[in-house]
Amino acid sequence: MFSLPLSDDARIAPLEVWHAGEFAGHLDRARDHIRPWVGPAFVTDDVEGARSTLVRYAEKQAHDGARLFGIWSQGVLVGGVMFTDFQAAAGCCELGCWLEPSAEGRGLVTPACTALLDWTFRKRGLHRAEWHCRADNHRSAAVAKRLGMSLEGVRREAWPYAGKRYDKQVWSLLATEWPPTDH
């Protein structure tokens, strides 16, 4: 299987159905940390739930749609990045990411997203990539900023979570802005 190095001890590679057991073990370490910030369908409780997420993405990938990539550090799955949406005909996609707590603050997600964006713009010729996050998710917004994205606006109270509605930020990057000058 292919993988790309992110650092001396971390790599990114496709996250596929056969990783269901490993993905479920990772979610046990990540669940509480990511739950407020990601879509509810992504936070499953057991191997079957993890497998159904991987199957859902594999089916979308088979139609050139959404796809998932894991981040392994010292051989352990610690998080990942994804296209939550990928529409080649429309030239638009949306990226997402997550990490378990031990992998945060190590500079893993920004280079992983850089690899996805490079493929999006240079190889696939898409025109626009989006990033959606809760407006109070400062670490996620910081990733969007590091990727050179611009904050386009706020969708007010568009993110329901635990009985409350939060604002959602929409960030974007255009093919004409890639690569950012500081990369």
Ligand SMILES: CC(C)(COP(=O)(O)OP(=O)(O)OC[C@H]1O[C@@H](n2cnc3c(N)ncnc32)[C@H](O)[C@@H]1OP(=O)(O)O)[C@@H](O)C(=O)NCCC(=O)NCCS
């Ligand atoms: C969003 C999330 C993935 C961001 O993770 P992150 O570790 O902050 O982001 P990066 O991997 O880009 O790493 C950058 C951090 O690593 C630090 N870092 C350490 N070594 C580094 C290196 N060699 N290169 C670059 N940065 C490095 C940076 O200083 C920065 O930390 P700081 O913000 O405390 O200064 C993580 O907070 C998370 O999983 N949150 C919960 C789920 C979530 O919100 N997902 C997004 C939904 S929209």
